[in-house]
Amino acid sequence: MIAFLLSLLTGVSAAASAAGTSACSNITSQLGSSKVTSNKYSLDYVGSTEYWNTIQDDYKPSCIVYPKNAQDVSTALQAIRAADSRFAIKAGGHNPNTYYSSVDKGVLLDLSSMTERSYDPDTTLATYQPGGVFGDIYDYYVQYNRTVVGARLAGVGTGLALGGGMSYLSPQYGMACDSFRELEIVLPSGEIVTASEKSNPDLFFASRGGGGNAYGVVTKYTVQSRPIGQLYAGNIIYLFSQKDDVISAIGDFIKYNTDPKAAIIGTYEKLPTPDLNLNIDEAIIMFLVYDGENPGDAFKNFTSIPSLLNTMSLKTYPEVVDMPIPMSTELSRGSNMFRVGVHRADNGSYENALDVWRNWAESNKGKYVLLSLDFQPVPKSLTDASKAQGGNAMQMPDGPWFWLNYLITTPPGMSEPDYNAVQASYRDMVASVDNADDLPLFINDANHDQNPLQTFSAFSKLQEIKKKYDPDNFFADKTGGWSFA
Incomplete structure (x- = not known):
């Protein structure tokens, strides 16, 4: 029986490899060798197979395609379909889930060469292709004193917006996907279409936070840009002995802040080092951002707590998304995995989640390099802005409520059984903190097994849209992504 299973797996692997090789050959003949590489030792290939979750680095595509426009993507998809090959679509490569932007023995569509950007001062609309990271995009639009709603870290790719996209500007303008006005999308069939409120409105709806590239490959974004100037922002770092005061301040901010220009992320960090009864293995880092020069008393509850470091000052938006240090996304590469929770702004919900997380951290020393628990408020001003668009x-649903992001970074070189065991234990810990039944999980921070789409009230509608635009399950079967089952 074992020999039979091994032969079956070997046959599947050989078939996948042959399909990938065939697709790569066809794509190269149509697009030219300047847009395709299969040389695993080239700088392009090595760079394209590096991910924020370094476990994904192990997957090696048969070739990597660097399209310049929607037609190139269409050509590649049709060749992939003809060869029955697996594939993946990569923008920034920040999603840690296996095969979401990585592929083994198939075709990797790396969108990094698609970097055209423009701004229309008459309409104030911004248009950009998916290549590069949000830091690049912010740098481009700042010349017009404008920006777009996107990632809170400069090094995160544009695919974040397709999963919703939380921004420091979200309390004013909604999620990143709420600012979409028109999308150019290459469908699984290879057809290039426009999605907007007037053209393919169902596809436009689904593409605003409903599963990423599940319905096609987005090759151009037209979004409502926003004015930007100086911001009062920075980090405040506390010793963990201040955890009760800080969690109380976070809770009060979530429940009572009504200034849409004020945004926070509250992060509790845990290191694997011994604490020696001095809490030196723990820290709290607050990210405080005010879209303007004078925050008034918006952050008073945080600034009044004794701290180790306070970097609050006037900053440009590109400086804000480099907090706490430039290149923080790139420097945090590792064996990273996310999980997510969602909770009403109820008394006790903050403290309970923090206590459960901290107890797990104390009981599992040596099984992680870093743990982070991030409190992400969803105020009513955000949900109102979303609905208005x-x-x-x-x-x-109407705020206030909040998402919790659970990050675990495991040690390099961990054996597969040990890795699986610690991930299962971490999964069970997160699941033990009950989520609100009527609130959606945040796709950007979700683990594959959490099935976040099923928490959306529009899930059945998204299933219908998925079936319409991917009728033979080409994307569902040949690339990774969220489950519509």
Whole structure:
């Protein structure tokens, strides 16, 4: 029986490899060798197979395609379909889930060469291709004193917006996907279409936070840009002995802040080092951002708590998304995995989640390099802004409520059984903190097994849209992504 299973797996692997090789050959003949590489030792290939979750680095595509436009993507998809090959679509490569932007023995569509950007001062609309990271995009639009709603870290790719996209500007303008006005999308069939409120409105709805590239490959974004100037922002770092005061301040901010220009992320960090009864293995880092020069008393509850470091000052938006240090996304590469929780702004919900997380951290020393628990408020001003722009696929209920991001970074070189065991234990810990039944999980921070789409009130609608635009399950079967089952 074992020999039979091994031969079956070997046959599947050989078939996948042959399909990938065939697709690569066809794509190269149509697009030219300047847009395709299969040389695993080239700088392009090595760079394209590096991911924020370094476990994904192990997957090696048969070739990597660097399209310049929608037609190149269409050509590649049709060749992939003809060869029955697996594939993946990569923008920034920040999603840690296996095969979401990585592929083994198939075709990797690396969108990094698609970097055209423009701004229309008459309409204030911004248009950009998916290549590069949000830091590049912010740098481009700052010359017009404008920006777009996107990632809170400069090094995160544009695919974040397709999963919703939380920004420091979200309390004013909604999620990143709420600012979409028109999308150019290459469908699984290879057809190039426009999605907007007037053209393919169902596809437009689904693409605003409803599963990323599940319905096709987005090759151009037209979004509503926003004015930007100086911001009062920075980090405040506390010893963990201040955890009760800080969690109380976070809770009060979530429940009572009404200034849409004020945004926070509250992060509790845990290191594997012994604490020696001095809490030196723990820290709290607050990210405080005010879209303007004078925050008034918006952050008073945080600044009044004794701290180790306070970097609050006037900053440009590109400086804000480099907090706490430039290149923080790139420097945090490792064996990273996310999980997510969602909770009402109820008394006790903050403290309970923190206590459960901290107890697990204390009981599992040596099994992680870093743990982080991030509190991400969803104020009513955000959900109002989303609804005012037509809403997104999450159909966000009125705030205030909050998402929790659970990050675990495991040690390099961990054996597969040990890795699986610690991930299972971490999964069970997160699941033990009950989520609110009527609130959506945040796709950007979700683990594959959490099935976040099923928490959306529009899930059945998204299933219908998925079936319409991917009728033979080409994308569902040949690339990774969220489950519509």
